[in-house]
Amino acid sequence: xxxxxxxxxxxGTQSGRAVLVDLSNGHEIADHVTPYPxxxxxxxxxxxxxxxxxxxxxxxxxxxxxxxxxxxxxxxxASGVAAEDVIGLGIDFTACTMLxxxxxxxxxCFKDEWRDNPHGWVKLWKHHAAQDEADRLNAIxxxxxxxxxxxxxxxxxxxWMIAKVWQILNEAPEVYEATDxxxxxxxxxxxxxxxxxxxxxxxxxxxxxxxxxxxxxxRDFFKALDPRLEDLTSTKLRGDIKPLGTKAxxxxxxxxxxxxxxxxxxxxxxxxxxxxxxxAVGVVDEGKLVMAMGTSICHMLLGKEEVEVEGMCGVVEDGxxxxxxxxxxxxxxxxxxFEWFVEEAVPAYVKEAAEKEGVGxxxxxTERAAQYKPGxxxxxxxxxxxxxxxxxxxxxxxxxxxxxxxxxxxxEMYRTLLEATAFGTRTIIDAFHNNGVPVHEVYAxxxxxxxxxxxxxxYADVTNxxxxxADSKQTPAVGAAMFGAVAAGAAKGGYDSVVxxxxxxxxxxxxxxxxxxxxxxxxERLYAExxxxxxxxxxxxxxxxxxxxxxxxxxxx
Ligand SMILES: Nc1ncnc2c1ncn2[C@@H]1O[C@H](COP(=O)(O)OP(=O)(O)O)[C@@H](O)[C@H]1O
Ligand SMILES: O=C(CO)[C@H](O)[C@H](O)COP(=O)(O)O
Numbered sequence: 001x002x003x004x005x006x007x008x009x010x011x012g013t014q015s016g017r018a019v020l021v022d023l024s025n026g027h028e029i030a031d032h033v034t035p036y037p038x039x040x041x042x043x044x045x046x047x048x049x050x051x052x053x054x055x056x057x058x059x060x061x062x063x064x065x066x067x068x069x070x071x072x073x074x075x076x077x078a079s080g081v082a083a084e085d086v087i088g089l090g091i092d093f094t095a096c097t098m099l100x101x102x103x104x105x106x107x108x109c110f111k112d113e114w115r116d117n118p119h120g121w122v123k124l125w126k127h128h129a130a131q132d133e134a135d136r137l138n139a140i141x142x143x144x145x146x147x148x149x150x151x152x153x154x155x156x157x158x159x160w161m162i163a164k165v166w167q168i169l170n171e172a173p174e175v176y177e178a179t180d181x182x183x184x185x186x187x188x189x190x191x192x193x194x195x196x197x198x199x200x201x202x203x204x205x206x207x208x209x210x211x212x213x214x215x216x217x218x219r220d221f222f223k224a225l226d227p228r229l230e231d232l233t234s235t236k237l238r239g240d241i242k243p244l245g246t247k248a249x250x251x252x253x254x255x256x257x258x259x260x261x262x263x264x265x266x267x268x269x270x271x272x273x274x275x276x277x278x279x280a281v282g283v284v285d286e287g288k289l290v291m292a293m294g295t296s297i298c299h300m301l302l303g304k305e306e307v308e309v310e311g312m313c314g315v316v317e318d319g320x321x322x323x324x325x326x327x328x329x330x331x332x333x334x335x336x337x338f339e340w341f342v343e344e345a346v347p348a349y350v351k352e353a354a355e356k357e358g359v360g361x362x363x364x365x366t367e368r369a370a371q372y373k374p375g376x377x378x379x380x381x382x383x384x385x386x387x388x389x390x391x392x393x394x395x396x397x398x399x400x401x402x403x404x405x406x407x408x409x410x411x412e413m414y415r416t417l418l419e420a421t422a423f424g425t426r427t428i429i430d431a432f433h434n435n436g437v438p439v440h441e442v443y444a445x446x447x448x449x450x451x452x453x454x455x456x457x458x459y460a461d462v463t464n465x466x467x468x469x470a471d472s473k474q475t476p477a478v479g480a481a482m483f484g485a486v487a488a489g490a491a492k493g494g495y496d497s498v499v500x501x502x503x504x505x506x507x508x509x510x511x512x513x514x515x516x517x518x519x520x521x522x523x524e525r526l527y528a529e530x531x532x533x534x535x536x537x538x539x540x541x542x543x544x545x546x547x548x549x550x551x552x553x554x555x556x557x
Contacts, residue, residue, distance in 0.1 A: 004493030005029065005079075005086045007072060007261075008481030010273060010474055011093040011185070013124070013295040014039060016067030019477040020075040020086070023485050023494060026280075026505030029081065031474050032074035036063035040124060048116045054553060055128035055395070058121040061099055061107040064189050072259040083262045087492045088484030089193070089251070090268035092276035092476045093186035094125045096160045096207035100168075100179040105191060108178060119172035122185060123164050126296075126332060128387060128395040130167035134158035137166070140224050141217075148209055148217055153312035155393040159332075161208040162225075165236070169228060176228075182236050184208075186270030193267050194249030199239045200269040205316030206328055210241060212317045242269045243318055245498050247487035266494070268480070268487035274298030274328065275320045276479030277445045281470045282506030284321050284499045287440035289429060291459075292476065293448035297334045297421070299390070299428050301327040307436040311391025321498065327437055329428045332395070333386030334421045335448055338362060340385060341417055350410050362451065369415035370454045374461065374522040377412035379403040380529045381420035382537060384545075388424075391431050392538045398545045400533060418455050419523075422462035423530040429463055443468045443508065445475035453513075461519035462527065471507040478505070 004023045009016060019031040038060040044051050046060065076083060099122045100108045107122070114120030137156050141149045149156070156163065161182065169176040183191075184203040191197040204210035209217055216233040223230040242248065248269040256263035274292035278300050283290050290300045298313075302324040306315055312329045319326030333340075342361045354364035380402050387395030401416060433439045442465045449456050449469045460467050472478050482501040488494035495501040536542055 001493050002085055005081050006088040006090070006481040006484040006488070006494065007075060007086055008276070008474070008477035008479065008484060009067060009071065009089070009091040010276070010477035010480060011064060011067065011091065011189070012273065013094055013126070016064065016071060017474050017477055018067070018071035018075045019474045019481060020079045020081060021478055021481040021505065024504065026478060026507055028473060028478065030075040030078035031477070032071040032078065034067045034070045036060070037066060038063050041121065045116065045118060045121070050116055050118060052118055053129055055131070056118065057124040057127040058118065059097065059124050061109065061122055061185070061188070064185060065192065068189075068193075068255070068259055072261065076260045083260055086261055086265060087494055088266040088268065088481075088486075088488035089261065090271065090276070090480035090482070090484035090487065091186060091189055092271040092273045092480040093184065093189070095184055095186065095203045095272045096164065097125050097185040098123045098161055098164050099183050099185045099188045100175070101181050101183060101188065102178065103180040105197065107188070108175065114175065114178065117172060117175055119168045119175040125159050126386060127164065128158050130163035131158040131395050133166040133170065134163040137163060137225060141221070144221065144224060146217060146221060148211065150308045151211075151306070152209070152314045153310060153329075153390065153393060155311070156209065157313065157389065157393055158395050159389075165232065166225065166229065169226065179236055181239065184270065186272070190248045190267060190270045193251055193255050195252045196249050197239055198248050198269060199241045200271060201241050201243045202272050202275050202316070202319055203270065204241045205319045206272065206314045208237065243322070244269065244271060244275075245322060245483060245486050266484065266488040266492070268483040271480060271483055273476040274300055275326070276483065277470070277476040278320050278479065279482055279498045279502040280472060280475045280479035280506055281443045281445050281468070281508055282502050283443060284502050286324070287438055288443060289432070289439045289441070290443045290445065291425065293334060293444055293446040295335045296330060296332050296389075297425060298328060298330045299425065301432055301437055301439065303327060303437045305436070309431050309435045309437060311393050311431065313390060327432065329390035329432070331383060331421060331424045331428070332389040333383070337383060337385045337399075337417050337421065338414070341414055345413070346410055365411045365414040366452055366454050368411035369418065372412065372415055374519045375526060377403070377408075377416055378405070379408065379412060379416040380526055380533065381416045382530070382533055383417070383420035383424040388538060390428050394538065396546050396549055397538055398549065400537060402533065418452075418458050419462065419526070420530070422459045423527055425459060426463050426527060427531070427534065429465070441468065442466070443470065445470035445472065456513045457516070460513040460515045462523045464515045464520045466515065467513040468508045469512065471509040
C-alpha cells in the first residue's frame, strides 16, 4: 500500500488551518492558514452596520467554508500528495460556537430575511450576552436538584448552547421560530462535507448538557426554564449523536470539486479544538493535563471516576478518549489579554521601537519582560479580562492590576499579565489535583508555547511543574487528522482507534520547561496575593466589578 495521509482542519477563533499529515509518523507535511475574512464580529453586523450589544461575539458561516475552499487545496498542492492517498479528514472547532439553520440546512444569516438580525448569526464561543439566561438556568437547576449540575462544576456557562438558545427565544422569538436546528458549527461544517447532519457526542456532552446514559435534561426541566422550551431537545436539538472516533459520512462530489479531495473520502464526526489536541500530544490515559494555549486556555484531563470539581467546565464519559471520563476547565482569555494590551494599551514609543528593530510588539515586550526577576515589577493582576471560566464560572468578573506607580513600564505590565494567566492556570490545576483528579504531568500545545518561551517558563515556575510541549505547529489539527484516519479505518491505511493513531503519530519535543526553584519560591508568595484578590473580588466580598458593569450598561443606554 502506498503511504497514506489525512487532513485535519482546526477552526480557531480568528482563523482556520488545515494540515496534511503522514499517517505513519504524524509528520506535518504541509499546513495552511486562512484568516477568517470577517474575523470576530463584536461591534456591528457586516453590510447593515447594525450595532451589537455588550458582550456579543458573532461569526460568519461562510468564513468556515472559505477555510475549506482555500486551505484544503493549498495543503494538497504544497505537499504534492495525490488526493487518492488522503484517506480521511477530521475537523475541530471552538465550542460552543452555535449556528442556526432552516429546514434546508441553510444558516439563517445567509437569508435576506434574517441578515439584519444579529440573532440570525453564528454565536461564537465567547459570546457572553446570555449571562442572565445562564444565571436563571443555574438557579432553577439548583432549586430542582438537577443531577447534571455537579457534572458541570456547579454552573452552566453563558458560553454554552442552552443559555444561547434561550437568549434567542427571549430577545428574538421570531428567529427562534424560524430555526429548524440549533447546531454546533463543527457539526454544520461536517454536514456541508458529507451532505448529512449528525451531532458529535463531545460538544453535545460538554456544551449541551447531554449525557451518554441519561440523554438531555428532562422536558420538565426545560418547561421549568420556559414553557416554550419544553420540546427543545426533541425538536430544534434533535439529531443522531455519534461518538468521537466514528465516521460521520463520506465527502460529497460537490465538496470534492471544491476541496480537490476524492469523493467518498472518510469524514470523521466533528470535534472540539482542545479535545482533539489531547491524543495529538500522545495523552490517552489518566494523570496528564493538557493545556491548549491560544486565545483562551482549555485544560483537559482524563480520569477513571466521575468526580465533582468546583468550577470545572464539565466531565463527560468518552468526551475526549473512549473509556475515560474527560475533564475540561479553562480560562476565557489568555492570548486575548496579551493582544488587548498590545492593541489598546501600549504607548506609541513601544510600537515605533519594535518596528525599528523589525520585531513584533509581543516579542519586543517579551524580550524586555524577561529581564525582570519574579516579583521585581511590584505588580500582581487578576486575569479576568473576559470573565472567569474556571473555577468561578462568572463572565461578569473583570480585570484588575495592583501596584502601579509612576515608574511602571509597559514591559512590566506585560509580564504581569503573563503571570496573571499562569496564576489562573495554577488555580485550575490545584482544583483538579486536590479534589480527586490527580495531575502528574503537564503538556502544552496550541499557538502560545511556540510564540513565547518566557510565558512557558513562568507557567512552569508558577505551577512548580515540568511542562512538556507538543512537537507540532498545529496540534489540534493533527488531532483532527488522527480522527480522520480513524474514520477511514485500518483496512484503508488508517487506524481502528484514536489510541492506535496516537501511538504512531503523536509527538512531543525533547526539551521541556522545568521549574527554577528560586522563581518557584517567589511565585508561591505572589500566588498567595493573587488568591487573596481572587477570593475578595470573585466570591462576593466586594462585587464592585458587577456594579461597574451595571453602571456602564445603564450609562450607555
Ligand atoms: N509572542 C506572543 N506572545 C504571547 N501571545 C502572543 C504572541 N503572539 C501572538 N500571541 C497571542 O496568541 C493568540 C492566538 O493564539 P493561536 O493559538 O494562534 O490562535 P487560536 O486561539 O485562534 O487557536 C492571540 O490572542 C495573540 O494575542
Ligand atoms: O471552550 C472551548 C473549547 O471547549 C473553546 O473552543 C476555546 O476556549 C476557544 O479556543 P481557542 O482559544 O483555541 O480559540
